[in-house]
Amino acid sequence: MQDLGIAFQTAVGDSGGNLDGRTPLPSNDWLMKRNCSLTPRQAGWFYFSIVCFSTAIAVFFAVWLGAWLVLPFAGLELLGLGIALLAYARHAADYERVSVTDGMLVVETASASRITREVFNPRWVRVELGESFRAPVVLRSDKRSVQVGLYLDPYRRRKFAQELAVALQRV
Template identity: 35%
Template sequence: MDVRDWVMRRNCSITPRQLAVAFSALSCMSFLVAIYFLLHGIWYVIGFTVIELAAVGASFIIFARHVTDRETVRLSDDCLFVELVQVDQVRQFRLDPRSTRVEPPSKRNGLVALEENGTRIELGRFLTEWKRREFAKELRIALASLRNKTEFQS
């Protein structure tokens, strides 16, 4: 029983902990500058600092929530298992590898589609266009190999 895995995830260059440290350093520096101006009578700078840090903090939170997003495809002899993780939502699909069709992206920036008995799953959100086509080709070859192996054993 051969098992083949593909894991596609975001390319995150910073961990949530590093992001928190960077935000803390940014916040300290911004507040030091704002306090300097506040002490010199320019009070409205503190308001802009709060607005700026709120916007940056909100964008950091959105980024941190998506760090663990991923798409996993596992092909075994009897099952094509697909798991899609986005923020807190996990969706899992079990497809029959003998009847699953792979459709490469049909248009620019399109996703790879898997279809089996009315179920359609789109994959490749974290891949470049070239890598999507390569993934579709690899998966199609792996499925064809599995079908041929099954036919040979029957």
């Protein structure tokens, strides 16, 4: 399993104007995402360059030196690398966004190409952090629960849980 970093930001500010003339409630927004070195496009270009380089070397050994068995092994190597980079690229842009704004708690999670969105009443949500050092933050309301903070290190996960609990108490 790869080591995951975090891009963690908190925005506290104006949530926009209300049409009924009331002062807008402050909004809290947490964006947590993987700290990946390559974007999916960069991974594609990297793979293309490796294919060109590896194919050139394999063709050199096959044609000029007569080692024809190099070609199938180079193909297997490129196939394995392609599968690994495809799995990496599918999850490179994964994120979790938790927003408390205008009386709603919205949890949006993107994993591969699937985006899920859960909306909770913030007055009914419990923020739970397990006793384990690696336990994610669990948001529970009624019979629904959502795990968040999967891309955070344990210290930042605890800090996020505390900030979210304070934000939920203010609503």
